[in-house]
Amino acid sequence: MKLIGPFKQIITLANLPLRGKLNDEQLEIIVDGGVLVDNGKISETGNFSFLKNKFPDADFEKVEEDHVLLPAFTDCHTHICFGGNRANDFAMRNAGKTYLEIAESGGGIWSSVIHTREASFEYLLETLHERIKKLTYLGITTIEIKSGYGLDVENEIKMLRVIKEAQKTTPATLVPTCLSAHLKPRDFEGSSEDYLNFIVDEILPKVKNENLAKRIDIFIEKSAFQPQESKAFLLKTKELGFEITVHADQFTAGSSRIAVEVGAKSADHLEATIEDDIKFLAESGTVAVALPGASLGLGEKFTPARKLLDAGAILAIASDWNPGSAPMGNLITQASILATFEKLTTAEVLAAITFRAAHALGIDDRGRIEKGAKADFVSFKTDNFQNILYHQGSLSAAKVYVDGNKI
Ligand code: NIG
Ligand code: FE
Numbered sequence: 001m002k003l004i005g006p007f008k009q010i011i012t013l014a015n016l017p018l019r020g021k022l023n024d025e026q027l028e029i030i031v032d033g034g035v036l037v038d039n040g041k042i043s044e045t046g047n048f049s050f051l052k053n054k055f056p057d058a059d060f061e062k063v064e065e066d067h068v069l070l071p072a073f074t075d076c077h078t079h080i081c082f083g084g085n086r087a088n089d090f091a092m093r094n095a096g097k098t099y100l101e102i103a104e105s106g107g108g109i110w111s112s113v114i115h116t117r118e119a120s121f122e123y124l125l126e127t128l129h130e131r132i133k134k135l136t137y138l139g140i141t142t143i144e145i146k147s148g149y150g151l152d153v154e155n156e157i158k159m160l161r162v163i164k165e166a167q168k169t170t171p172a173t174l175v176p177t178c179l180s181a182h183l184k185p186r187d188f189e190g191s192s193e194d195y196l197n198f199i200v201d202e203i204l205p206k207v208k209n210e211n212l213a214k215r216i217d218i219f220i221e222k223s224a225f226q227p228q229e230s231k232a233f234l235l236k237t238k239e240l241g242f243e244i245t246v247h248a249d250q251f252t253a254g255s256s257r258i259a260v261e262v263g264a265k266s267a268d269h270l271e272a273t274i275e276d277d278i279k280f281l282a283e284s285g286t287v288a289v290a291l292p293g294a295s296l297g298l299g300e301k302f303t304p305a306r307k308l309l310d311a312g313a314i315l316a317i318a319s320d321w322n323p324g325s326a327p328m329g330n331l332i333t334q335a336s337i338l339a340t341f342e343k344l345t346t347a348e349v350l351a352a353i354t355f356r357a358a359h360a361l362g363i364d365d366r367g368r369i370e371k372g373a374k375a376d377f378v379s380f381k382t383d384n385f386q387n388i389l390y391h392q393g394s395l396s397a398a399k400v401y402v403d404g405n406k407i
Pocket of ligand 1: 079108109112219247250294320322323324325326
């Protein structure tokens with residue numbers, strides 16, 4: 001048993017509801033607080049002196065100076081396993097080139113596929129590991145990671161094996177997702193429907209056999225997979241026992257509806273979601289995931305996070321970190337910026353990157369500082385939690401804990 005503290009403030013998020021809007025008066029703040037950890041889980045929180053008297057035999061980890069403690073963050077949507085670099089795409093986009101011109105000059109998702117196919121297992125593992133470390137430095141200890149730059153049996157499995165291997169060397173929780181349905185690869189002979197069937201027949205059995213992922217993702221969009229074939233594909237994967245998440249409504253409305261209809265855990269992007277579909281989503285159990293990093297990377301509008309929350313949706317925010325549309329990878333900066341444009345309260349943003357984001361991954365044992373929860377925390381050297389989002393990512397996490405241990 002270990003008592004950690006005292007913290008100037010502990011923002012527990014313990015009492016907040018899973019869905020809908022929040023105001024900052026709802027935040028539970030323990031002043032001069034302590035956390036008691038036992039076996040990687042939180043066994044008690046409260047006033048530090050009180051806990052010290054109550055548990056005199058507990059080991060004691062003293063926090064010098066003023067720190068604020070929060071539950072560690074979850075990034076529930078990333079593509080951080082990849083080869084190559086798309087800086088040229090970024091430059092060309094900003095110079096006014098179109099999607100087609102960029103693709104024709106060797107850019108776009110396909111160029112990441114080529115570089116990821118060329119990359120060795122070891123190279124992918126090492127670069128993935130570096131990116132995971134960057135995320136943990138931000139205070140993120142639960143990270144979803146997608147395949148989707150292999151797009152054939154060999155390379156999709158390679159990516160998922162790399163992610164599985166990476167789990168052995170990080171204390172963070174990695175959640176792999178199979179995104180073989182990112183794009184129909186240029187070298188596939190057949191229709192996009194044929195390719196989706198190929199995923200079901202040739203890729204998913206291997207994913208299942210090696211226990212490489214429990215989740216399936218698809219990019220439903222004019223330039224990728226069409227609504228009806230996507231729905232049929234998702235229903236098949238569901239029958240195989242996979243959980244579902246969808247890249248939905250990024251440029252064209254309509255696919256968030258499919259996500260809800262197939263019972264997806266989350267519908268991600270939603271920049272183009274129309275009013276009726278906001279309502280449909282808000283009444284469902286599907287988490288709406290905003291990806292401000294993609295809006296910032298592409299210069300596109302933000303997800304209507306305010307409207308989603310007001311309608312009662314479960315809103316999460318994730319980085320979408322990938323080599324193309326979202327190269328930044330700083331979830332705290334992105335969430336802070338989304339808050340300024342969409343007018344999100346501090347409570348709404350913190351919920352969206354903690355327990356609501358974990359819920360999008362089907363994980364409900366973390367993201368709140370409360371009895372029984374996984375003891376993953378992040379502390380910031382400040383006396384007021386408002387400073388964290390105020391500095392828009394430039395106030396670094398001071399200490400990051402996994403299972404109650406500093407990493
Ligand atoms: O979430 N929208 C589709 N997929 C990714 C982009 C991946 C890429 O550009 O490489 C996204 O933004
Ligand atoms: Fe994405």
